[in-house]
Amino acid sequence: MGLYLAFIIPPLLLMLYAQWRVSSTFGKYSKVANDRGMTGLAAARWLLDQHNLQNVQVELSKGKLSDHYDPRSKVLRLSPDVANKASVAALGIVAHEVGHAVQHATAYAPLKVRNAMYPVASLGSKFGFLLVFVGLILSITNLAWAGVALFGAAVLFSVITLPVEFNASTRARTMLRSTGLVSVSEASGASAVLSAAALTYVAAMLQAVMQLLYFVMLLVGGRR
Numbered sequence: 001m002g003l004y005l006a007f008i009i010p011p012l013l014l015m016l017y018a019q020w021r022v023s024s025t026f027g028k029y030s031k032v033a034n035d036r037g038m039t040g041l042a043a044a045r046w047l048l049d050q051h052n053l054q055n056v057q058v059e060l061s062k063g064k065l066s067d068h069y070d071p072r073s074k075v076l077r078l079s080p081d082v083a084n085k086a087s088v089a090a091l092g093i094v095a096h097e098v099g100h101a102v103q104h105a106t107a108y109a110p111l112k113v114r115n116a117m118y119p120v121a122s123l124g125s126k127f128g129f130l131l132v133f134v135g136l137i138l139s140i141t142n143l144a145w146a147g148v149a150l151f152g153a154a155v156l157f158s159v160i161t162l163p164v165e166f167n168a169s170t171r172a173r174t175m176l177r178s179t180g181l182v183s184v185s186e187a188s189g190a191s192a193v194l195s196a197a198a199l200t201y202v203a204a205m206l207q208a209v210m211q212l213l214y215f216v217m218l219l220v221g222g223r224r
Contacts, residue, residue: 010210011210015200022200025193026093029088030089033087034088035182039083039090040086040093041058041078048101051098051101053102058075060080061078062079065082067097069097069100071111074101076097078093088182091186095181098171098172102171123153128151129211131144134147135147161201172194176190
């Protein structure tokens with residue numbers, strides 16, 4: 001139990017901090033109106049058109065901060081707090097998701113790899129953990145190692161997600177400045193929102209890596 005806590009507690013604390021930082025930073029800048037009075041929905045359509053992405057649709061999604069770009073259907077979905085508010089935070093979130101749409105349109109290599117890995121990674125996140133512990137309980141070492149391999153695919157997906165998300169945020173900062181959509185002061189607020197969101201991906205990756213290392217140590221220790 002002590003070993004498990006040593007591997008799990010630090011990344012869990014980082015994740016909780018990251019989630020608090022996202023919530024507080026978004027809450028702060030969602031109360032700051034942008035100078036253009038442009039809602040997230042309008043900004044998304046305008047930025048997409050600026051990049052000749054008229055084929056990408058913009059829709060509403062349910063839930064708080066559920067904003068995402070779906071490459072399969074070429075749809076950018078925005079949460080109500082982003083779509084309907086003319087805030088600095090909304091511009092930062094929207095630009096990030098448009099960054100993903102641009103990645104897709106330009107065949108950005110890490111995004112292509114991540115999308116290709118998604119089916120296996122999804123299975124790994126759902127069943128890898130289960131296979132490891134069933135294998136350990138039944139003393140079927142090969143089954144447990146199969147679970148580790150499957151979970152490892154989910155971990156690799158999490159690692160590859162980092163450059164994809166960081167690049168989308170870099171594109172977002174660049175397009176907000178180059179298009180003049182934000183002022184200098186607004187740019188710092190939008191950047192703060194993007195930085196806070198990026199921390200959640202770092203925390204998720206660290207959590208996944210530490211979980212994988214714990215599984216490996218369980219199996220290696222069991223062979224001694």
